[in-house]
Amino acid sequence: MRIVCILVFLCLSCSIWAQNDTSVFDKQIEVATSEYIFKVPSQWKNVQQIDLTSKDRKFEITGVGLPTECNHAPVTGTLTLRKYECGKLSTAEDYIIGEITSYPDRVTEAGCNYQTDTLKIASGEKATLISTRFLRRTKLSNYSRFDLIAYSKKRKAAYMFTITFQYREPTYTFEADNKLVQYALGVFEGIILR
Secondary structure: OHHHHHHHHHHHHHOOOOOOOHHHHOOEEEEEOOOEEEEEEOOOEEOOOOOOOOOOEEEEOOOOOOOOEEOOEEOEEEEEEEEEEOOOHHHHHHHHHHHHOOOOOEEOOOOOOOEEEEEEOOOOOEEEEEEEEEEEOOOOEEEEEEEEEEEEOOOOEEEEEEEEEEEOOOOOHHHHHOOHHHHHHHHHOOOEEO
8 A cells, every 4th residue: 555655646746737727836926034045826825923033934825726615615725834953854854754643633544654755956955755644533624734844954954844735535636636746846846945
């Protein structure tokens, strides 16, 4: 089963711009600090509750290039960026894996806990891509989550980008039909660490 999950993930990853509505990436805004640059679709809403003096960011992506409903339930999406000071990339990877596996009500498909891969970002670093999908019983919702972890040796910090989609569809065809992997990669590939 694990091989099937990996093959499905790789197949989805191969057609990078097959997102159903790629026009959301036609007009983008740049998010830049002295530590990083990345671009997001201009229709995404910047969530101001995050302390902007930190390097953390959050964007609401609900309804942008995606259906607003699935099976009469809302579809939501967010992107968060968190800076995590650590000595090496594997420490941040362990942090994210611990986070995604810690939900006590999390149910995954047999053999499909999470997948890891590498991705070269625009500034040249090899980053880690962790993807998972699961049901949260208490929320009666399915989730597709994609984490990109890029490490800066210069700053001794990991930059953890997390895109999470919430919907109600237990076979996860919503993920494939709406090309959620490609949607996430549309942001992840353009990341520049300074």
